[in-house]
Amino acid sequence: MNSLVDTSHIQALDSAHFLHPFTDFKALNAQGARVMTEAKDIYVWDSEGNRVLDAMSGLWCVNVGYGRKALADAAQAQMLKLPYYNSFFQTTNVPAATLAARLASLAPTVGGRSFEHVFFSSSGSESNDSNVRMVRRYWDLLGQPERKIIISRTNAYHGSTMAGASLGGMSGMHAQGDLPIPNIVHIGQPYFFENGQPGESAHDFGIRAAGWLEERILALGAHKVAAFIAEPVQGAGGVIIPPATYWPEIQRIVDKYGILLISDEVICAFGRLGHWFAYEKFGYRPDLITFAKAVTSGYIPLGGVMVGDRVAKVLIEQGGEFNHGYTYSGHPVACAVALANLDILESENLVGRVRDDVGPYLAAQFAALLDHPLVGQAETCGLMAGLVLVKDKASNTLFPADLSVGMVCRGHCFANGLIMRAVGDRMIIAPPLTITHAQIDEMMGLIRLALDKTLADARRSGWLEANL
Numbered sequence: 001m002n003s004l005v006d007t008s009h010i011q012a013l014d015s016a017h018f019l020h021p022f023t024d025f026k027a028l029n030a031q032g033a034r035v036m037t038e039a040k041d042i043y044v045w046d047s048e049g050n051r052v053l054d055a056m057s058g059l060w061c062v063n064v065g066y067g068r069k070a071l072a073d074a075a076q077a078q079m080l081k082l083p084y085y086n087s088f089f090q091t092t093n094v095p096a097a098t099l100a101a102r103l104a105s106l107a108p109t110v111g112g113r114s115f116e117h118v119f120f121s122s123s124g125s126e127s128n129d130s131n132v133r134m135v136r137r138y139w140d141l142l143g144q145p146e147r148k149i150i151i152s153r154t155n156a157y158h159g160s161t162m163a164g165a166s167l168g169g170m171s172g173m174h175a176q177g178d179l180p181i182p183n184i185v186h187i188g189q190p191y192f193f194e195n196g197q198p199g200e201s202a203h204d205f206g207i208r209a210a211g212w213l214e215e216r217i218l219a220l221g222a223h224k225v226a227a228f229i230a231e232p233v234q235g236a237g238g239v240i241i242p243p244a245t246y247w248p249e250i251q252r253i254v255d256k257y258g259i260l261l262i263s264d265e266v267i268c269a270f271g272r273l274g275h276w277f278a279y280e281k282f283g284y285r286p287d288l289i290t291f292a293k294a295v296t297s298g299y300i301p302l303g304g305v306m307v308g309d310r311v312a313k314v315l316i317e318q319g320g321e322f323n324h325g326y327t328y329s330g331h332p333v334a335c336a337v338a339l340a341n342l343d344i345l346e347s348e349n350l351v352g353r354v355r356d357d358v359g360p361y362l363a364a365q366f367a368a369l370l371d372h373p374l375v376g377q378a379e380t381c382g383l384m385a386g387l388v389l390v391k392d393k394a395s396n397t398l399f400p401a402d403l404s405v406g407m408v409c410r411g412h413c414f415a416n417g418l419i420m421r422a423v424g425d426r427m428i429i430a431p432p433l434t435i436t437h438a439q440i441d442e443m444m445g446l447i448r449l450a451l452d453k454t455l456a457d458a459r460r461s462g463w464l465e466a467n468l
Contacts, residue, residue, distance in 0.1 A: 005047040010035045021160070034414075039066035042432045042439055044419075054419045055429040055443055060235055060267045061298030064344045065434040071299045074340035078333045087120075087330040096120065096330030099338050103291075106276045106342070107306050111285040115306040117316075120330040124266035124292035125159025127303040128229070131262050131288050132163045133324045135227045138260070138311050141318045147226040147259075148183040151216055155189045157236035158229060158264055158290075167229055170236075185220070187212040189234060190242035193377050193388060193396070206243030214253045227260035227287075232278035235267040235430070238423035239386030241379055247282040260287040260311065266303070270294035271345055271433050273382035274355030277306075281382075287311050295338045302334035350433040354382050361437055365444045372451050374458070383433060389425040389454070391464065398425055403463060405454065412453040418446035 011032040019025060020033070035047035042065055044054050057063060064071075078095060085093055100118040107115035119134070121127045132150065139147035152158065154169035165173045166180030169189070174180060188195060190209040192202050200208075217225050228250070234240035254261045263286035268278035270291070275281045277289060287310050292303030307315070315322060328334070345351060363380040369387055370378050376390030389406060391399045399405040406422030413420040413427075421428050431443065458464045 005035060005037050007035050007047040008032075010047065041065050041067065042435055050417065052414070052417050052419055053431075053439070053443055053446060055431045056419050056421050057294075057430050057432050058298050059293070060272075060430050061293035061296075063270055063272065063294040063433045064297045064341060064348075064350065065432040068297070068299070068341075068344065070340050070344060071297065071337050074336045075300060075333050078336035082332050084332065086327065088325065093330065093332040093335070095332045095335035095339060099335040100330075102339060102342060103295075103304075103306065107289065108277065108280050110280060110283070113285045113287070113308050113310065115289065115308050117307040117309075117312040119305045119307055120335075121292075121303040121305070121326055122301045122328045122331070122334070123159070123303045124264070124290055125161040125164040125303075126326060127266070127290045127292060127305050128158045128167055128264065129161055129163040130305050130324060131227075131229070131290060132167070134288065134305070134307070134311060134315065134322075135260055135262070137319065137322065138314050139226050141314050144223070146224055149220055149225045150184050150262075151213060151220075151225060151228045152184065152186050153189045153230055153234075154186050155191070155237040155240070156186075156229075156231060156234055156264075158231075185216065187216050189237065189240055190246045191238075191240045192243060202243040203245050206245030207249050209242070210246050210249035210253060213250060214256075217253070217257050217259070222257040222259070225257065225259050227262050228254055229262035229264055231264045231266075232268045232282055233273065233381050233384055235384070236423070238426040239379075239381070239384045239428045239430075241381045241384075241386075247284045251284045262286060262288045262290065264290040266290055266292045267294075267384075267430070270342075271351035271354050271382075272384060272430065274351065274359050276351055295341065296334060297341050297344075299341070300334045300337045301328075302331065302338055345433075348434075354433055358433070358435055358437070358440065359383055362440055365440055369444075369447065369451070372448070372455075373464075374451055374455050383435070384428070384430045386423075386426050386428040389427065399458075399463060401425075405458065405463070408457055409450050409454040412450040413446065416446060416449055416453075418443065418450065420447065420450065 014033045015029040036044050037047050038045040042054055044052050103118050104116045119130055152167045152169055156169040158164050158167035166184045169186045192205045196205045263279045265278050273281050279286050287308040289306035296302045359382045366378050366380050366385045369375045374389050376388045376393055376396045378387040391397045406425040409427055410422040
């Protein structure tokens with residue numbers, strides 16, 4: 001592809017007017033933003049004509065790949081028919097009602113719990129704000145208004161609104177804006193590589209890490225705890241995959257104390273882990289499911305909450321008017337695009353393909369990276385994967401944080417045609433579900449190239465012994 005964009009002109013406009021999310025504005029203005037102009041399949045192009053393999057699916061969202069005419073056609077057709085109408089004042093629209101029913105049909109019943117209702121938003125952040133409102137309203141209606149506390153995990157990501165950032169466990173976000181807001185607390189994350197004890201098995205660690213939830217419930221008083229929220233696999237925290245024992249023990253604990261369970265599947269739903277929803281893969285029974293991103297493959301903003309029957313029944317039968325919602329709740333164009341996106345996921349069996357084909361193939365190729373001198377861990381779950389850069393493989397000693405080795409590696413990725421994200425010294429990917437075996441091989445070659453260049457930098461800078 002060839003773009004006719006004047007890079008310097010767009011960069012000047014960008015620096016003068018566009019405040020980017022999660023960005024050091026001054027630093028970006030000094031170097032100029034990379035201008036992305038076109039995309040097709042799993043690749044994006046910048047204004048200089050460089051092709052880049054997008055191993056992050058945009059921001060975990062472009063599950064069906066770029067350039068899908070069917071999604072553009074769905075948006076155009078709906079814009080020409082009914083571009084917008086609100087869902088306040090006892091009104092609905094065809095795409096919103098149809099999508100709600102479609103999502104309800106895709107969410108499997110586990111342990112007798114089903115999901116027949118959807119509350120729409122425009123993003124995962126808004127959806128988690130809605131979760132806070134619904135959870136507290138639920139307990140108010142049951143005559144237990146003291147149940148206000150929501151427990152989350154450190155290094156979790158649940159959005160960047162006031163409630164979303166508070167639910168998340170990112171210290172950098174909490175340091176700005178006087179967060180978290182009251183009645184949101186955190187426990188440790190189930191990261192065996194970092195938190196496992198010498199001689200402890202992953203099996204035992206999973207149970208111990210889940211036990212941190214029970215300890216916090218007892219310390220706070222179970223009568224004050226409303227819900228526990230967690231990502232099935234932590235995404236922005238670095239693709240933290242919990243041991244197999246973790247989720248069953250979490251389920252036992254929330255059942256024991258009667259608290260609600262919120263599964264934040266903004267990243268993990270719609271095929272990312274080889275299932276429509278990740279709770280099915282891990283076998284737990286949430287009461288609320290947060291979704292966004294891949295419901296439209298990122299082509300247009302849409303989010304929402306799958307509301308389990310336990311909560312929905314109380315809100316509907318006892319709640320009266322629920323004083324919460326958004327201008328764009330059930331936006332007809334977004335819902336039309338989501339329906340077309342689900343059609344693609346189903347007709348091309350992308351969910352099953354991740355589970356049975358490309359997911360296992362990626363797992364085998366990614367595990368082979370363990371032979372690299374810098375890689376201390378390499379693991380996958382569906383089409384999510386993470387590796388840890390280490391100074392010493394024998395002891396899994398990390399590099400000093402101030403060296404920012406992950407960002408060095410990320411720089412080599414970008415410079416050589418690969419988008420791979422760095423979370424500290426953990427390098428992560430989540431490519432489109434359409435990726436082929438050949439494209440996985442291409443991606444792995446680019447990852448190895450970036451690792452080799454990072455290793456050369458480490459040796460040249462004296463961060464490693466010369467023989468490593």
